[in-house]
Amino acid sequence: MVAIPVGLIVVIAIVDLLAPSHIHLGPLLVVAPAITPSFAGPRTTGLIGALAVAAQIFIAALRGGFDLNHQVQIAALTVLSLLITAYARKQRRRRRELARVRSVSEATQRVVLRPLPHRLGPLRVASLYLAAEDEAQIGGDLYAATRVKECTRLIIGDVRGKGLTSISDASVLMGAFREAAHLTPSLLELTDLLERSVCRHLAEHIATASVEHGDAEQPQPGADEELREHFITALLLDIPDEGPVMYMANCGHPPPLLLRNGDQVITLHPANPGPPLGMCELPRSSGDPGTPETMPFEDGDTLLLYTDGVVEARAPDGSFYPLAQRVAQWCGSGPEGLLHHIRRDLLAHVGGRLGDDAAMVVIQRSPALHPVQQLKRKMPANSAHGG
Structure with missing residues (x-):
C-alpha cells in the first residue's frame, strides 16, 4: 500500500x-x-x-x-x-x-451474557445478540438458561435505556436469575424474587446518586421519577422435558412466536401480562397479572424469543420489521439456520445499522425418543459396551 x-x-x-x-x-x-x-x-x-x-x-x-x-x-x-x-x-x-x-466489552459479555448451550435436555437452543453501539457488543438486552431437575428454565429481558447503566441493571437481573432459578420451585416465586432484587438495586442506585450529590439523607429532586423510569421487561419460561406444554410468565415483554408444521406462526399472547420488573410500587401476588400460564409446546415445535429491538427496527422509510411475516418462510430451518436468516434479513431491512440492541433465542423441542432409545441414553457407557 x-x-x-x-x-x-x-x-x-x-x-x-x-x-x-x-x-x-x-x-x-x-x-x-x-x-x-x-x-x-x-x-x-x-x-x-x-x-x-x-x-x-x-x-x-x-x-x-x-x-x-x-x-x-x-x-x-x-x-x-x-x-x-x-x-x-x-x-x-x-x-x-x-x-x-x-476487549473490555467482550470480557463483560462473557461474564454477564454467557453463550447458551446448544443442547438443554430435549431442547435445541441457539441465541443471537446484536448491539446497536459500534464500540460495544453488549447492552441492556439479556438472556439466560439453566436446567432445573427435569425442566429447562429460561429468561429473556430488555433493560430500559442504554450504556453502562443498562449493563449494570442487566447484570443484577442475570445474577439474581442464576442464583434463584435453582432455589424457587415455581415461576411465580422466581418472578417475585427477581422483582425484589431489581427494586433493591434501583433503590441503591438512587441512594448512591444522592450521596454523590452531597445529600445522603434527602433524595434528590426527581429521584422518584428516575426510579420509575428504570424497569426491565422480561419473559420467563419453564419447559418440562416431558409433556407438550410449557409455562410462561410475561412481565411486559413482547410475546414469543411459536413455529409449527413448517409454515404456521402463532403469537403467544399472555392472557394476563404482568408489569415489567422494577415497577416497585406495583405489588405482585398470586392473584396479580403475570401469573404463569400454560402454553402449547409439542415435539418438533420451535419457539422464537426476542426483544423489542427486533420488531421496532425501522427501515429508511420508517416501516417496522415484520418479524412474524418474515419467519413464516424459514419455519423449516433449525435454530441456528433460523437466526442466520433473521439476522441477514433484519440488517438488510434497516440498512445495516440497528437503532437499538436486539436479542433473540430460538428453542426447538426434539421429537420424543422411543423408550428403548431413552433407556440407552440413560445407561452408563461401560454398560452399553457390555462391561
Missing part, C-alpha cells in the same frame, strides 16, 4: 517537470500524505510527507530557483504534512482505545 503514495509523488514530480513553466502541479503532492493514514501509522505518514516536501524542493531546484511561489508551496506542503501526521497519530491512539473498549 505504501507504493501508492510513493508512486503518486514520482508521477506528479515527473509531470510537473515536463509541463510548461507556467503550470505548477506541485500542490498536488499533498495528496500522497493525505491518503497514507487510511492504511498506515504516523511514522509512515511522516516519511511520505517528508518525501513529498523533498520532491517539491527538487522540482523548485530544477525549475530555476526558489522564487516566492515555490517557497509558499514548500511551506504550505510542510505545514499540511505535519498536520496530517498529527492526525494519523491521533487516529492510531483512537484505534487503540477502541480495541481496548472492545
